[in-house]
Amino acid sequence: MLEILLFGYLITCVSGQGGADVVLSCSLVEEGSGMGGMGGGALFSRTPATLVLRDLAVTPDLSPDTLTPFNPPAVPDPDNIILEAKVESPEIPEADLLLHADCNEQEVTCEISRYFPRNAKEGSTEPAYFIGSLQIEGGGLSLTLVLQTLPLDQSDRPALMQSKLELPLSQSGTLLTEVVFLVFSRSESHSAPLGGMALLDCGFRQQAPPPGRELGLEWRLQHRGSGRKVLEIRAGQTETEEGPAVHVEREGSSVDAALLVGQGNASLTLARLKVSDEGTYICTVSTGLYQAQQVIQLHVTQPPHVSLSEEKLVFRDELPQKLSCHCKNYYPLDVQMEWFSVSSTDSEPDSYWMVLGFLVITILFFYQVMK
Numbered sequence: 001m002l003e004i005l006l007f008g009y010l011i012t013c014v015s016g017q018g019g020a021d022v023v024l025s026c027s028l029v030e031e032g033s034g035m036g037g038m039g040g041g042a043l044f045s046r047t048p049a050t051l052v053l054r055d056l057a058v059t060p061d062l063s064p065d066t067l068t069p070f071n072p073p074a075v076p077d078p079d080n081i082i083l084e085a086k087v088e089s090p091e092i093p094e095a096d097l098l099l100h101a102d103c104n105e106q107e108v109t110c111e112i113s114r115y116f117p118r119n120a121k122e123g124s125t126e127p128a129y130f131i132g133s134l135q136i137e138g139g140g141l142s143l144t145l146v147l148q149t150l151p152l153d154q155s156d157r158p159a160l161m162q163s164k165l166e167l168p169l170s171q172s173g174t175l176l177t178e179v180v181f182l183v184f185s186r187s188e189s190h191s192a193p194l195g196g197m198a199l200l201d202c203g204f205r206q207q208a209p210p211p212g213r214e215l216g217l218e219w220r221l222q223h224r225g226s227g228r229k230v231l232e233i234r235a236g237q238t239e240t241e242e243g244p245a246v247h248v249e250r251e252g253s254s255v256d257a258a259l260l261v262g263q264g265n266a267s268l269t270l271a272r273l274k275v276s277d278e279g280t281y282i283c284t285v286s287t288g289l290y291q292a293q294q295v296i297q298l299h300v301t302q303p304p305h306v307s308l309s310e311e312k313l314v315f316r317d318e319l320p321q322k323l324s325c326h327c328k329n330y331y332p333l334d335v336q337m338e339w340f341s342v343s344s345t346d347s348e349p350d351s352y353w354m355v356l357g358f359l360v361i362t363i364l365f366f367y368q369v370m371k
């Protein structure tokens with residue numbers, strides 16, 4: 001039984017020469033067509049698709065003998081959408097996590113859509129581009145990949161055309177692509193205390209950029225329907241160019257420009273957190289050619305400061321007495337409060353604690369309202 005289970009795991013994580021192949025079930029998302037103009041109809045349509053990431057560079061902790069490389073279907077089918085992506089340069093960071101997610105049957109959500117780079121030639125269909133968004137369920141890694149189709153090595157036979165995308169397929173019935181740009185985050189959700197500091201993880205990788213290309217980074221905050229810019233950087237991608245232009249909108253926010261240009265690290269630091277910093281952050285990296293984003297949630301949390309109005313209550317003449325509990329300086333504001341008595345010690349009579357239950361309880365909520 002154990003062997004059967006093990007085998008079941010291993011066939012989902014397949015390995016090629018020197019690296020591993022990861023096969024993901026995805027949806028091809030397209031803007032819906034013809035579904036009744038204003039205010040009606042499905043805006044997007046979804047078609048099942050497969051994304052195969054070839055030869056991921058991973059640490060070899062799985063025995064290569066037990067793994068087999070991805071095998072395309074024996075008979076190419078023009079209705080299948082199989083994107084085969086060469087991942088060489090840039091490499092996918094934390095590719096181990098993807099492989100392990102695949103092997104551990106952790107879900108990886110995957111959406112693919114057509115992408116039209118900003119400087120693409122009008123009307124040209126070659127090469128074609130796709131954008132793939134991958135997220136490991138439960139966090140750990142989120143990736144946005146820009147995939148560029150590779151020229152087919154045209155032999156005597158005319159290539160089969162993918163029926164939906166109208167793009168030529170390889171001999172094995174797959175769309176051959178390579179990863180040309182990616183933006184990633186290793187923490188899609190982050191909690192930090194009020195007044196403290198937060199580091200929102202975001203990074204990018206690209207093929208060697210053509211000289212003179214600008215690199216742009218924008219961090220935006222989206223919260224309850226309104227959005228604002230937090231910080232923006234424009235920098236040259238070569239050292240000879242003048243220093244980066246940094247535009248800080250939210251005081252106390254920063255990105256290390258040297259890490260951005262040198263290592264593709266676009267992480268945002270926010271100092272002196274306020275409640276108004278909470279929300280959805282969007283990290284957008286653009287090179288001259290491509291642009292992609294990551295979305296990261298920031299939650300601000302602050303445990304309450306709790307105090308009692310009296311340290312000791314003494315009952316005389318059966319008069320009711322008031323004990324209040326003060327709870328302040330906490331966030332978020334949805335709070336639950338509970339009174340309970342610790343079982344009596346020898347020195348304190350039971351009645352003392354019993355009476356507590358009948359006290360008028362006044363709960364005063366104070367909270368810091370941050371601008």
Ligand SMILES: *[C@@H]1O[C@H](CO)[C@@H](O)[C@H](O)[C@H]1NC(C)=O
Binds near residue numbers: 266
């Ligand atoms: C960016 O740099 C910070 C600080 O050195 C580090 O903690 C973080 O992991 C880096 N993130 C990426 C995406 O490289």
